[in-house]
Amino acid sequence: MRSRRATVVAALLALGAALAVVAGAYATPNRAAAPAAQAGSDAAQVKCGKTRTIGLMAPVTGPAASLGKQQVDWAQYYLSTYNKTHKTKIKFQTEDTQLGAPTGTAEALKGAQALAGGPNVLGVVGPAGSNEIVGITKTLKDAGLAWVSGSSTRTSLTTDGTRTGYMFRSVPPDAIQGPTAANYIIKKLKYKRAYIIDDQETYSTGLADVVEQTLKAAGVTVQRDGVSQQQSDFSSLIAKIPRDTQIVYIPWQLPPKGQAFGNQMKAAGKGSIKLMGADGLFDSSFASVGSHVYDTNFPLNPKSKVIAGFKKGHGGDGEYFGAPTYAATQVVATAIDKACSNGTASRAEVRAAIRATKIPAARSLLGLAIRFNRNGDLATAHKFGLYKSNGNVFVPIPG
Amino acid sequence: MNWSLFFDLTVSGLTLGSLYALIALGYSLVYGILKLLNFAHGDVYMIGAFLGWYALHALGGPMNPTFTGAVVLLLMFVVAMLGCGVLGVAIERFAYRPLRNAPRIAPLISALGVSIFLQNSALLIFGASFRDYNTFDLIGVKTYNIGSLFFSVPQLLTVAAAIALMVALTLFVARSRLGKAMRSTSFDREAASMMGIDVDRVISVTFFIGSALAGAAGVMFALVFGQIYHFMGFIAGLKGFTAAVIGGIGSIPGAMIGGLIVGLAESYATGYLPQGSTFQNLYVFALLILVILIRPSGLFGRAAITKV
Numbered sequence: 001m002r003s004r005r006a007t008v009v010a011a012l013l014a015l016g017a018a019l020a021v022v023a024g025a026y027a028t029p030n031r032a033a034a035p036a037a038q039a040g041s042d043a044a045q046v047k048c049g050k051t052r053t054i055g056l057m058a059p060v061t062g063p064a065a066s067l068g069k070q071q072v073d074w075a076q077y078y079l080s081t082y083n084k085t086h087k088t089k090i091k092f093q094t095e096d097t098q099l100g101a102p103t104g105t106a107e108a109l110k111g112a113q114a115l116a117g118g119p120n121v122l123g124v125v126g127p128a129g130s131n132e133i134v135g136i137t138k139t140l141k142d143a144g145l146a147w148v149s150g151s152s153t154r155t156s157l158t159t160d161g162t163r164t165g166y167m168f169r170s171v172p173p174d175a176i177q178g179p180t181a182a183n184y185i186i187k188k189l190k191y192k193r194a195y196i197i198d199d200q201e202t203y204s205t206g207l208a209d210v211v212e213q214t215l216k217a218a219g220v221t222v223q224r225d226g227v228s229q230q231q232s233d234f235s236s237l238i239a240k241i242p243r244d245t246q247i248v249y250i251p252w253q254l255p256p257k258g259q260a261f262g263n264q265m266k267a268a269g270k271g272s273i274k275l276m277g278a279d280g281l282f283d284s285s286f287a288s289v290g291s292h293v294y295d296t297n298f299p300l301n302p303k304s305k306v307i308a309g310f311k312k313g314h315g316g317d318g319e320y321f322g323a324p325t326y327a328a329t330q331v332v333a334t335a336i337d338k339a340c341s342n343g344t345a346s347r348a349e350v351r352a353a354i355r356a357t358k359i360p361a362a363r364s365l366l367g368l369a370i371r372f373n374r375n376g377d378l379a380t381a382h383k384f385g386l387y388k389s390n391g392n393v394f395v396p397i398p399g
Numbered sequence: 400m401n402w403s404l405f406f407d408l409t410v411s412g413l414t415l416g417s418l419y420a421l422i423a424l425g426y427s428l429v430y431g432i433l434k435l436l437n438f439a440h441g442d443v444y445m446i447g448a449f450l451g452w453y454a455l456h457a458l459g460g461p462m463n464p465t466f467t468g469a470v471v472l473l474l475m476f477v478v479a480m481l482g483c484g485v486l487g488v489a490i491e492r493f494a495y496r497p498l499r500n501a502p503r504i505a506p507l508i509s510a511l512g513v514s515i516f517l518q519n520s521a522l523l524i525f526g527a528s529f530r531d532y533n534t535f536d537l538i539g540v541k542t543y544n545i546g547s548l549f550f551s552v553p554q555l556l557t558v559a560a561a562i563a564l565m566v567a568l569t570l571f572v573a574r575s576r577l578g579k580a581m582r583s584t585s586f587d588r589e590a591a592s593m594m595g596i597d598v599d600r601v602i603s604v605t606f607f608i609g610s611a612l613a614g615a616a617g618v619m620f621a622l623v624f625g626q627i628y629h630f631m632g633f634i635a636g637l638k639g640f641t642a643a644v645i646g647g648i649g650s651i652p653g654a655m656i657g658g659l660i661v662g663l664a665e666s667y668a669t670g671y672l673p674q675g676s677t678f679q680n681l682y683v684f685a686l687l688i689l690v691i692l693i694r695p696s697g698l699f700g701r702a703a704i705t706k707v
Contacts, residue, residue: 061519063630065527200677226677230634232624233415235554236669237676239407256529260625267551268407269544285531 042144042348046120048340051089054332055115055145057108057126057136058325062098063230067128067253067280070322071150075125077310078329088340090333093118097127100201100229105135112136116143122339122350123147123332125325130154130202133167141166144347146354148332150325151253151280153177154206158375168354168372170327171279172381174203178210180384181249181276181296184399185211186218189274191246193221197237197261199229199252207251207278229254234261238268247274255283255321262289279384282320287389295394296384298324298366306365326365331357406548408670409663414554414623416662417561421616422639423646423654424568425487425609431585431649432605434503435495438510440613441636442517443486447479447614448627449521452530454478461533472622476560479614487610488603496599514636521629529628532621557619564615565655568608572651577604585649634680638665641687647700656698661686 056075059068075092083089095111108127115121116139124140124147127133133152140147141163148168155173157163185191194215198208208224215222223245227237229252238261241248248265252258258281265271266289275293277286282297300307300323310326311318335353339345359370361380373379387394422444429437454475459465466474494513498506543550572578583591584601592598620635621627638661646657661683668675668682675682690697 061522061527065522065630066529066628069527197676226674228634228677228680230630232620232626232631233411234624235411235414236408236666236679239404239411239666240670240676254529256531256626256628259531263625267553269549285529 043346044119045344045346046122047344048088048336050087051091052122052333052336052340053091053093053118053120054329054336055118055121055124055126055147056092056094056329057097057111057115057124057128057132057147058094059099059128060094060096062096062107063100064128064253066256067151067321068096068099070319071126071128071325072322073314073319074150074310074322074326075329077313078326078333081306081309082333086337088337090336092125093121097129097132099127099129099132105129105132108132109135109139112139116140116145121145122336122345122347123354125328125332126150128152130157130206133157133163137163137167144351146332146335146347146351148328148354150322150328151203153203158377164375165351165355166376168328168331168357168376170324170331170366170370170378172378172384174206174210176381177278177296177384178207179214180386180399181207181251181278182211182214182218184294184296184386185215185247185249185276186220188399189247191220191274193242193244193246195223195225195241195245195248197225197227197248197250199250199254199257200226201229201253203253203280204229204251204278208249211249211251229257232257232260234264235268238265238270241265241270241273243270243273245270245273247276249276251278251280253280253321255281255286258283258286259289262286262293266290280321282387282394284318284393287394288392289389291389291391293389295387295389297387297394298368298381298385300365300367300385304365323365327359327370330359330365331370334359403549404670408666410548410550410554412663412666413659414557414662415665416642416659417558418616418620418623418635418658419638419642419661420655420658421561421564421612421619422635423642423658424565424651425613426640426643427646427648427650427654428581428605428609430643432581432588432602433495433499433506435506436510436640437490437495437609438507438636438640439490439494439513439517440609441632441634441639442514442521443483443490443610443632444613444617444620444635444639445521445627445629445632446486446517447483447617448621448631449525449530449617450482450614451475451479451618451621452532452627455532472556475618476615479618480611481614483614483617484607484611487606487613490610491603491606496602514632518629518632525629527629529626532625532627551623553619553623557623560615560619564612565651568612569651571608577601581605638683641683644697645687645690647694647697650697650699650701653697653699660698 058071059065079090095114097108097111124145128151130152146166150170153171153174155175196208196212198204212222258277262275277295279297282295335350338353339349361369364370368380371379386397386399388397425440429435458471464471490513494509495506498509580596580601584598588598642657642661643654646653664686665679665683668679
């Protein structure tokens with residue numbers, strides 16, 4: 001018995017040692033390369049070769065993994081179509097940011113450091129969260145890397161001047177989406193009593209703040225609440241919502257949570273109160289709550305070939321939250337192609353190429369041309385699209 | 400006084416409290432026997448919710464069930480409880496039993512490891528997407544009311560099933576032969592062993608029962624709130640643990656009462672306290688600290704007697 005246990009212990013130790021050796025073998029080149037790569041990374045010329053590397057930062061695991069999955073799926077979809085149609089290929093160096101995990105932005109920072117030290121990484125797609133962007137800014141900037149986020153909407157990220165020339169995003173900031181929603185409530189629906197519930201994440205509180213201010217300025221009575229993104233039980237919160245409320249605005253990021261909230265509203269006998277989400281909830285699961293549900297999003301065309309192709313490969317699910325990440329990947333890949341036109345490229349050249357991006361609306365999944373203004377925001381996104389559910393999916397409505 | 404709000408919050412609190420109570424029972428049972436905080440328990444609850452989902456879909460799904468709704472529900476519970484029971488036994492066998500005589504910190508660390516292992520395994524196996532029970536299609540979305548008291552079928556079902564399970568467990572521990580063995584093992588494991596009780600078997604049964612209750616709680620949660628995902632066990636596990644500590648960890652009635660107290664506290668905090676919804680966890684864990692300060696062994700716990 002004792003000898004068996006000793007054998008097991010010895011085997012485990014041997015396995016551990018083997019893993020350590022393997023891990024060490026993989027880790028050593030990166031560590032060795034990191035200082036050199038960072039020291040001269042901004043202007044250092046990298047031989048482009050046939051396969052180019054893009055850093056991809058997304059919450060692959062952790063509480064927001066369902067969002068990360070959508071972003072990674074859309075990025076991978078771009079990669080697969082690109083690799084099928086181009087002689088050169090792209091590959092991702094994926095870093096898990098664990099958005100919303102108790103460790104905060106530490107994982108995102110680790111990922112940024114890995115990308116900064118990756119000598120072949122020329123540009124970055126992501127990360128997802130605004131807080132993460134604040135956390136990784138110095139690391140990526142010091143390494144000369146530009147990044148294009150498909151979901152961080154905090155307005156100040158691009159307007160405070162800290163990241164100019166480095167950060168770009170394929171989503172409009174809160175300052176654009178919020179007023180679109182609020183003005184629809186004020187001018188079209190003409191409602192006077194609204195309830196706003198944020199999900200305590202930066203994305204959500206930012207949008208909720210903008211909508212609350214705009215509604216209050218127009219004389220709408222607004223009550224405000226918050227709920228954890230981890231929560232699935234909304235019954236106590238729903239109990240607080242007065243029955244004469246006309247609309248509940250929930251700018252959340254997880255469509256299934258919006259669906260659960262809507263269904264629990266119905267179960268509480270409050271199903272007649274209108275619901276409005278934001279681009280984070282633009283998904284058939286939220287739309288399935290009923291025809292009293294509104295949303296705001298890019299003017300995406302659900303009948304486009306790109307979306308149809310994506311849905312075909314993903315069980316019919318559009319995973320629309322991830323769609324801007326497709327655009328972000330397209331921007332970075334196009335910029336790398338441009339910078340690599342002479343066979344080599346530096347991160348500085350890729351940054352300049354991203355800054356000069358011009359993707360026409362016809363080639364853009366977002367339904368609008370992709371160009372960036374001086375701050376790194378979409379120069380073409382002046383207004384969000386408005387949608388109403390037909391009971392199954394969202395259909396565009398005039399704003 | 401807004402009685403409608405009060406009743407709504409009470410129904411919500413009792414529903415939530417029933418779930419916490421079932422989870423707390425698992426913590427209490429295991430702690431009572433092994434003096435181990437099984438931090439993987441919340442993740443067993445999550446696995447139970449997924450097993451229920453798979454059972455539901457194996458039986459035709461909520462829109463087109465093979466059997467009547469009641470039979471499907473029953474089978475979902477059976478699958479989740481059996482699956483979680485077996486999982487609990489396996490966790491004990493492979494992660495805790497080898498450490499039974501190790502310093503107490505070792506099984507605690509092992510429990511945390513199992514928790515993270517289960518969480519990430521679920522992510523790997525079930526994926527990151529939320530799974531939808533679509534209970535509203537299976538049971539119906541109809542809300543009943545008695546005056547200002549509104550409740551739905553899943554809420555009623557949850558409270559009734561939780562009470563039934565707790566009563567059954569209490570009777571099992573109090574009156575059955577195995578229950579007596581559990582109590583003996585809890586009191587003095589070594590003496591119980593010397594009296595001919597198969598301690599390993601008793602511990603396995605304890606893990607089976609505690610985990611099965613967590614599995615039932617997972618299905619109930621999904622029936623009431625609609626959706627499940629790989630991270631759902633984390634906070635629920637913490638709340639269940641809080642309930643167990645408030646009630647007096649190791650005490651079965653304590654776990655029940657503790658669960659209801661936590662559920663009601665969370666619900667009333669959401670409804671009545673400033674920014675209650677945002678900071679409901681703050682209020683719940685403040686309550687935990689308060690109870691521990693006033694009664695370190697919990698409401699129904701007994702202080703350990705030390706021979707001097």
